[in-house]
Amino acid sequence: MTDQHSATVVAPAAGDPAPAPGAPLLRVEDLEVVLPSGATTGTVIDKVSFAVDAGRTTGLIGESGSGKTMSAMSIVGLLPPEAVTSGRVTWRSEDLLTAAPRRLRQVRGREIGVIFQDPLAALNPIQTVGRQIGEILRRGGMARQQVRVRVLELLDRVGIPDPDQRIDVYPHELSGGMRQRVMIAMALAGEPQLIIADEPTTALDVTTQARILRLLADLREQEHLALLLVSHDLRVMAHVADDVVVMYAGRVAERGPAREVLERPRHPYTRALANNVPAVSTRSAIAEPLQGAPANPFERPAGCAFHPRCPLAQDRCRTEVPVLREVEPGRFSACHRAEEVLP
Structure with a gap:
């Protein structure tokens, strides 16, 4: 070594x-x-x-x-x-x-x-x-x-x-x-x-x-x-x-049991990652490219760091940093609209 x-x-x-x-x-x-x-x-x-x-x-x-x-x-x-x-x-x-x-x-x-x-x-x-x-x-x-x-x-x-x-x-x-x-x-x-x-x-x-x-x-x-x-x-x-922690721009976006997080994501970033890999995604056999570039942790945008790339972004997402919260037993998401992520 x-x-x-x-x-x-x-x-x-x-x-x-x-x-x-x-x-x-x-x-x-x-x-x-x-x-x-x-x-x-x-x-x-x-x-x-x-x-x-x-x-x-x-x-x-x-x-x-x-x-x-x-x-x-x-x-x-x-x-x-x-x-x-x-x-x-x-x-x-x-x-x-x-x-x-x-x-x-x-x-x-x-x-x-x-x-x-x-x-x-x-x-x-x-x-x-x-x-x-x-x-x-x-x-x-x-x-x-x-x-x-x-x-x-x-x-x-x-x-x-x-x-x-x-x-x-x-x-x-x-x-x-x-x-x-x-x-x-x-x-x-x-x-x-x-x-x-x-x-x-x-x-x-x-x-x-x-x-x-x-x-x-x-x-x-x-x-x-x-x-x-x-x-x-x-x-x-x-x-x-067994368990996964999804990170974005130096913060936890989502965490929980691996199978549930990857198959039923409760954060738009996790969903975008999963849809970018057909073998992982259960919703599409065709990869959907993840749009935009990752946020720089030294220059995070205001609010949710993922909002410039997020299709669900609203005004609140651009101004208020979401708190990592339990959205269902054992599942945590740092998204204001976590309940709307599931199709």
Whole structure:
């Protein structure tokens, strides 16, 4: 791994038992992130709230620039500390936003694993994949004679063929799918309870995407993991996620059970995303292109950020920011006209 990532990962240690499946494991409440933009600053993540339950997959979806990755990376302290200005990130019963740097280094890897979007950029090009995975284990105190055996087990666990040969190769000698499997092996090395996967299939062909998603789903079930999956691809979410959080311009537009949100959206943005993917949409066999460009979080329009692209926009939408509200049991929407979205 790169120095930034490898230095923050430690090996597992005995800890509290994981919550029962379906129980809250992680809660993000009113998260706010402020970043510089030229001579000024902007609130790029604005009061974002969601939860990840034990044994379930929560998806963060939206177009590029919606704030998905930034929200996910803030959970494990991979943003500058001064950027996160308010909110809570409760891991079990502990607020990670107020945790000391030493404690965050313990959480990353041992309790929460991270799979980065571009494995070729995240992996160290001058170290073999076996050495990079082994570094995580050595940092946790594993005896050197045990490290290679454990690395081989991890490579085999994520479906890399001939692990005894692949353990000594460099990242550039592997295909994109194999590199992503190495990243998954590194995330598993700490035996975490939660894995954050940031666009893990973006650069892969369709067949390899399916294999990686199947691997993540199998690992979640067999290792009793929770998964926070970041993706712009609704087809990915339709196949993998239990719950979804739809983000737009740094805010939550809608959240709820994945199947219900994708099949019966209660926000015009979610409906537009679903109708843009025929395999997801239940209302049309023909894709309907999403009109307009995504809003810039640094320059959000007044009122609802989606209103310049919304066919339901009214005067109220142009002046009043909608509150995320429960529109039916377990379903939340930040739309003034959520009850009218269903056809």
